[in-house]
Amino acid sequence: MHDFVYWWQTLPYKMDPVIFTFGPLAVRWYGMMYIVAFAVVFLLTRYRLNHDKLPRRDGTFVSDALTWAMIGVLLGGRFGYLLFYGFSDFIANPIGSLLPFSLNGGCSIQGISGMSFHGGLIGVTVALYLFSRSRQEDFLAVTDLFIPSLPLGYMFGRLGNFINGELWGRVTESSIGMYFPMAPGTSLRHPSQLYEAFFEGIVLFVLLWAIRRKSPFPGFLSAIYLIGYATVRFFIEFYREPDAHLGLVFSGMSMGQLLCLVMLAAGALLLFLGRRRQAGNKQ
Numbered sequence: 208m209h210d211f212v213y214w215w216q217t218l219p220y221k222m223d224p225v226i227f228t229f230g231p232l233a234v235r236w237y238g239m240m241y242i243v244a245f246a247v248v249f250l251l252t253r254y255r256l257n258h259d260k261l262p263r264r265d266g267t268f269v270s271d272a273l274t275w276a277m278i279g280v281l282l283g284g285r286f287g288y289l290l291f292y293g294f295s296d297f298i299a300n301p302i303g304s305l306l307p308f309s310l311n312g313g314c315s316i317q318g319i320s321g322m323s324f325h326g327g328l329i330g331v332t333v334a335l336y337l338f339s340r341s342r343q344e345d346f347l348a349v350t351d352l353f354i355p356s357l358p359l360g361y362m363f364g365r366l367g368n369f370i371n372g373e374l375w376g377r378v379t380e381s382s383i384g385m386y387f388p389m390a391p392g393t394s395l396r397h398p399s400q401l402y403e404a405f406f407e408g409i410v411l412f413v414l415l416w417a418i419r420r421k422s423p424f425p426g427f428l429s430a431i432y433l434i435g436y437a438t439v440r441f442f443i444e445f446y447r448e449p450d451a452h453l454g455l456v457f458s459g460m461s462m463g464q465l466l467c468l469v470m471l472a473a474g475a476l477l478l479f480l481g482r483r484r485q486a487g488n489k490q
């Protein structure tokens with residue numbers, strides 16, 4: 208038992224965030240997890256179209272929508288991070304903070320450091336809205352099509368954070384804690400990335416997948432997702448280390464918790480408006 212606990216607590220030291228290198232190019236697990244996440248959402252959404260008695264759509268509908276969503280999540284995630292967590296960096300270097308390479312002393316690929324889930328969610332929402340308009344589809348029906356599989360895709364993103372050894376949790380004395388190489392000090396810390404992967408990923412996926420055929424109105428599944436994610440993330444934030452340059456920003460809450468409150472309100476509003484719309488259609 209002691210050997211397993213030691214192996215568990217030191218696991219982050221055994222993980223290499225790079226899968227392989229090809230010259231100056233490093234293929235990382237984090238980027239690969241994005242590819243896996245979109246593949247999972249694609250396959251599960253195609254499954255829904257074939258088995259859930261949904262309106263028929265052409266063969267490229269899902270791939271086209273996910274292409275828009277991929278652009279939205281990358282742009283929204285990065286802009287969201289700069290707006291919510293790194294605004295001072297953006298003001299100091301607006302171009303450099305957006306580019307995945309450095310021009311100092313030549314051109315070198317450095318990747319994009321810092322992505323915000325809430326920013327990515329806003330980006331995907333805008334992208335799917337524009338896509339829906341271009342296809343003359345009901346926006347909420349389109350989001351509900353993808354929502355049940357979204358948490359499972361998100362799970363892979365958090366696993367990528369874990370392999371990167373980033374977004375670690377707060378200090379703990381529990382044996383479930385881990386030693387993260389890049390974390391300050393030498394204390395055990397909550398593996399909050401794994402908490403998020405499980406609760407925001409697997410648990411929320413099981414819930415939404417179970418009720419995916421019972422949606423009473425367009426937007427219902429999207430509202431449940433917003434409320435469910437915001438609730439779970441709000442409580443997990445108590446175990447996740449706040450961003451060092453921000454700390455706790457208001458009444459003992461982190462920036463992530465404040466954004467979750469906005470997300471929770473948006474979900475509740477969507478649920479209210481959807482029920483009112485449903486009641487109006489029955490009259």
